[in-house]
Amino acid sequence: MSASSSTSQVVLDGNETGFATTRxxxxxxxxxxxxxxxxxxxxxxxxxxxxxxxxxxFDLARFGAEAPRFSPRQADxxxxxxxxxxxxxxxxxxxxxxxxxxxxxxxxxxCASCGGFYDNYxxxxxxxxxxxxxxxxxxxxPRPEAVLDGLMLLQDKIASGDRRAAIVKPRTDxxxxxxxxxxxxxxxxxxxxANSKLEKRREEAAHEKDHxxxxxxxxxxxxxxxxxxTIPPPSKEELEIEEAWEDDGGNNTHDEGSSEDES
Amino acid sequence: MSEAVLAKLKExxxxxxLETHSDHGDDTARVTPASWLAISEFLRNDAGCDxxxxxxxxxxxxxxxxxxxxxxxxxxxxxxxxxxTKKHRVRxxxxxxxxxxxxxxxxxxxxxxxxxxxxxxxxxxxSGVTFKGHPDLRRILMYPEFEGHPLLKDYPAxxxxxxxxxxxxxxxxxPLEKLPPFRADEGMSFGRRPFTETDxxx
Numbered sequence: 535m536s537a538s539s540s541t542s543q544v545v546l547d548g549n550e551t552g553f554a555t556t557r558x559x560x561x562x563x564x565x566x567x568x569x570x571x572x573x574x575x576x577x578x579x580x581x582x583x584x585x586x587x588x589x590x591x592f593d594l595a596r597f598g599a600e601a602p603r604f605s606p607r608q609a610d611x612x613x614x615x616x617x618x619x620x621x622x623x624x625x626x627x628x629x630x631x632x633x634x635x636x637x638x639x640x641x642x643x644x645c646a647s648c649g650g651f652y653d654n655y656x657x658x659x660x661x662x663x664x665x666x667x668x669x670x671x672x673x674x675x676p677r678p679e680a681v682l683d684g685l686m687l688l689q690d691k692i693a694s695g696d697r698r699a700a701i702v703k704p705r706t707d708x709x710x711x712x713x714x715x716x717x718x719x720x721x722x723x724x725x726x727x728a729n730s731k732l733e734k735r736r737e738e739a740a741h742e743k744d745h746x747x748x749x750x751x752x753x754x755x756x757x758x759x760x761x762x763x764t765i766p767p768p769s770k771e772e773l774e775i776e777e778a779w780e781d782d783g784g785n786n787t788h789d790e791g792s793s794e795d796e797s
Numbered sequence: 798m799s800e801a802v803l804a805k806l807k808e809x810x811x812x813x814x815l816e817t818h819s820d821h822g823d824d825t826a827r828v829t830p831a832s833w834l835a836i837s838e839f840l841r842n843d844a845g846c847d848x849x850x851x852x853x854x855x856x857x858x859x860x861x862x863x864x865x866x867x868x869x870x871x872x873x874x875x876x877x878x879x880x881x882t883k884k885h886r887v888r889x890x891x892x893x894x895x896x897x898x899x900x901x902x903x904x905x906x907x908x909x910x911x912x913x914x915x916x917x918x919x920x921x922x923x924s925g926v927t928f929k930g931h932p933d934l935r936r937i938l939m940y941p942e943f944e945g946h947p948l949l950k951d952y953p954a955x956x957x958x959x960x961x962x963x964x965x966x967x968x969x970x971x972p973l974e975k976l977p978p979f980r981a982d983e984g985m986s987f988g989r990r991p992f993t994e995t996d997x998x999x
Contacts, residue, residue, distance in 0.1 A: 663963040
């Protein structure tokens with residue numbers, strides 16, 4: 535029982551019968567994380583970003599959370615989008631109390647998370663002062679990607695049964711090389727390819743010199759920061775770009791080359 | 798353009814017009830609080846003035862003026878008027894209240910311009926000026942339980958008056974000063990104590 539508690543996919547054919555075991559709360563969590571019915575409590579400018587989130591470009595429906603329910607009794611997830619004033623606080627509390635268990639709260643934006651730049655008599659300094667909050671999404675307003683991060687964070691928490699508060703951390707571009715390639719395609723590709731050639735040569739040299747495994751490992755770990763295995767062989771178009779770049783000698787004289795091509 | 802209006806006011810209410818100016822073409826008259834209603838009625842009803850549009854009303858707090866003799870009161874009430882027929886506008890000011898806002902009351906002009914109703918309520922709510930003769934002088938922006946008037950300079954900037962009690966530490970399970978996942982240095986930069994090494998979660 536304990537060994538088979540993890541969920542796995544079993545396909546049965548024809549007359550085969552069988553059963554699968556899982557924990558009940560794991561099954562419920564799996565079901566709940568993909569059917570979040572949302573109650574949007576939208577009070578301020580973050581609402582514009584919330585609309586973008588619901589639009590096809592970011593497509594909240596991919597996460598099974600696109601259906602709004604304007605009755606709190608039918609909702610699982612309370613989106614608090616924007617500034618909550620002291621006068622609104624009782625309303626928000628009432629909405630939260632009307633929701634059915636299990637219920638989750640997502641603080642959308644800095645104002646909902648901690649009051650934002652309103653540090654005065656009108657504003658509640660964070661909705662966690664009046665209702666328990668599961669996920670905080672900072673930003674003024676947060677990008678839709680950050681909100682999607684928050685939603686996925688909430689889904690993970692639902693699946694694992696973790697009710698502690700969590701915050702969406704700022705995200706940097708995981709592959710800076712991608713950004714640079716967009717800016718200057720040929721230069722980045724040339725660097726990456728030169729690095730991969732260098733590493734190949736190093737490997738060959740290490741092979742010839744010494745068949746010891748440790749030496750080989752050391753040469754690998756000393757290789758370039760760009761992972762050579764992920765760089766595909768240059769396509770025909772890329773080679774053409776590269777040739778043009780080399781012909782130019784780095785100068786911006788693309789006009790001549792293009793006119794020659796046309797003639 | 799409408800300095801004719803100021804001239805007319807001076808002519809009619811000589812002693813009640815304390816000062817006038819027309820900086821940048823904005824005709825302004827500071828008047829005594831006692832003549833507020835009479836001057837308003839004159840501006841509305843006089844054929845040459847005919848101010849039929851009530852633009853704005855607000856209170857401006859100058860705490861340092863409260864105790865100064867001859868400076869008038871601490872709270873300056875400013876009214877903007879416009880005439881849709883004569884195409885001219887005028888600004889009317891008066892000062893009420895001493896340093897403790899005692900005697901900060903003024904005649905309501907709601908029966909002259911019905912549009913003044915909510916604006917007088919706002920000035921009452923935010924600045925604490927009482928308008929005599931107002932039909933329904935209640936708070937308009939803040940809630941009835943609110944104590945004090947937040948736009949007075951001596952109202953503490955960060956003092957909140959929650960309508961419902963905040964969650965207690967027992968309910969939240971942690972000190973509410975800063976709930977996790979926020980650390981002391983997170984949130985907005987001002988109003989928070991600086992981050993120290995002891996704030997690191999062990």
